[in-house]
Amino acid sequence: MVYADDTQVYAMYDPSASTQAIASIEACVSDIRAWAISNKVKINDAKTDILHISSRCRSKATAPSVQVGTADIKPVEGVFIDNQLTMSNHVSDVCRTALYALRSISQLRKYLDKTTTERLVHAFISSRLDSCNGLLYGLPDADIAKLQRVQNSAARLVAPPLPTRWLAPESLKDQTFNVESDVWSFGVLLYELTSNGKIPYPSIPNEEIREAIKQGNAKLQPDASTPKGMQNVEITKFATAPDEQGKI
Template identity: 40%
Template sequence: MWMASNYMFMNNNKTEYLPVIPKTATATALVDGSVIRVGDATITASRFVRNLGVVIDHHLDFKKQVSSIVIVCSFHLRHINKMSRYLPMVTKERVVNAIITSWLDYCNCLLYGTSVNNIARLQRIHNSAARLILRRPRRDSAMPLLCILHWLPVPQRIEFKIIAFTYKAVHGNAPKYLSDLVCPYKPARALCSANNNLLTVVRTYVKAGDNSFVVAAATLWNVLHVHSNIKTFACLATFEARLKTHFFLLLLRLSLMFVYFYRYFS
């Protein structure tokens, strides 16, 4: 009735629905041949759907999305590599940022909590782009190259964007549908944590719930308070600059700890 009253019609050839199924279930029996009826239209189930360029699969593990990003970025990296010797480093960096980095950063918040394998595949693309710009062989370690280019690794890029969205939501600069998901922490009695600008972490019982924005935003925002006072900055540009420096310092500490334990226990 609502569609008819607004002069909207369903295109049967372009309409599909996605049943979300846990990996422990028999996905083949639940997806294949499953249909629903909406009015006179018959809609067939699909194993993955595309929304705003993002491929969402029936397990919500985003393997299909990561595979599409890897294919596109690998294609462009090969073509950029063919002309890289004719371009200065600044131009190569701009081209890579415009083509490769934009693909890695597009809707990457959805990849929060995804598998290590998915993150590793994207990180290999990121490392290849850094080696291409700096003209380094494949055997060179990628972390020093990322530091030279001042690039955050893929996991930190995902967390950076989520925290940036959270900052906007806390300060009232985000869309209402995001601001409504952020709830300030108000303890039942007077505690020191009441003045720490914390957020309430919603309790969930499934992994998909832990990866949602309402949980990820509050979790990352509260952890940020433990390490620094970045949240006190009122300017978004200053906040993002200090946040990026904060991530680089954490990576540097982890690298130093790894070198120390490697030398001590080897």
């Protein structure tokens, strides 16, 4: 049994003879297509893929397209394959291109709404990360982590500003979110509940609150009207060091 989606054709040619090579491939594909149709096997022309591999030592030439039925198929572009198939050069190129787009979008972010920012990120960053990512399966964690950092940066660019007054110092410093940072935020919630909805750190303006929390200069004391037992619960949530924070 031969399945149409398992059919592969290979051809090696010199760049000077590309026209003849493409003509041979098209003739071969045409014969396969005719045989498949005569045997009631459907070939999806538009889903045919072409992988064009060349050497970086050669002058860059336009990758050829191949006519498959009524579809003009163009090769996959933008993938760097090294001689040991580590894909490290490709990962570095993707990160470099995506970070350049990220910086450009970030310069315009204050003028854009969230929907427009999402579209730009999907068009110039997510699409680059997703392109041919099946080739990256099984790569070392170090390479995948590079792509993950780019994706995280893009997510932070799209997402609304973080609720600074409710975050723990380690969350603002290192983007660390864990049980300890959740306990800190829970303590801030307790402060709001027991102070009739007062804003945390009311004496510190918005322009200074982020650095004040990061440096440990923002101290949130329980309200005077808070029951004594609740004050003790709250105080355990506001220790500066994560390992000193109270446990729920």
